[in-house]
Amino acid sequence: MSSAPLSAGDYIAAKCTKCGQETNHTIVAMVEDLPVKVQCNTCNGAHKYRKPAAAKKTAAAKKPATRRTKADPQAVERQQWQELEPSFNASAAIAYSMDTTYKLNALINHPTFGLGQVQKLAGTRKVLVLFADGAKVLRCG
Numbered sequence: 001m002s003s004a005p006l007s008a009g010d011y012i013a014a015k016c017t018k019c020g021q022e023t024n025h026t027i028v029a030m031v032e033d034l035p036v037k038v039q040c041n042t043c044n045g046a047h048k049y050r051k052p053a054a055a056k057k058t059a060a061a062k063k064p065a066t067r068r069t070k071a072d073p074q075a076v077e078r079q080q081w082q083e084l085e086p087s088f089n090a091s092a093a094i095a096y097s098m099d100t101t102y103k104l105n106a107l108i109n110h111p112t113f114g115l116g117q118v119q120k121l122a123g124t125r126k127v128l129v130l131f132a133d134g135a136k137v138l139r140c141g
């Protein structure tokens with residue numbers, strides 16, 4: 001658009017709902033650079049400004065931002081587990097139970113997550129356990 005910025009009081013061609021055709025309108029109200037309300041010079045009816053068909057927006061091909069490559073926090077944990085795993089004495093692993101108290105670095109055998117090592121005592125009756133699939137917080141005694 002090379003024309004000067006529009007302002008209220010200017011004339012603009014717009015489709016009039018009452019006249020049923022494109023007529024000259026006077027801009028009544030503007031929001032930023034766009035007329036929002038216009039008055040038809042033919043029928044004097046005021047209405048919202050509609051863009052002429054020619055100015056129809058070509059649907060912008062917006063790419064959905066779903067394919068974000070985000071860092072997998074568990075990847076680090078899995079790698080950590082793989083480094084620790086050779087040092088694990090699986091036969092010393094304690095079967096996991098919510099009622100058992102675990103010490104730091106204790107080996108746990110969890111029915112779902114498998115072999116894991118207590119990394120941290122995570123507050124009251126919770127431990128952070130590193131499993132092959134990543135760290136998980138488990139209830140404990």
Ligand SMILES: [Zn+2]
Binds near residue numbers: 018019040042
């Ligand atoms: Zn009109």
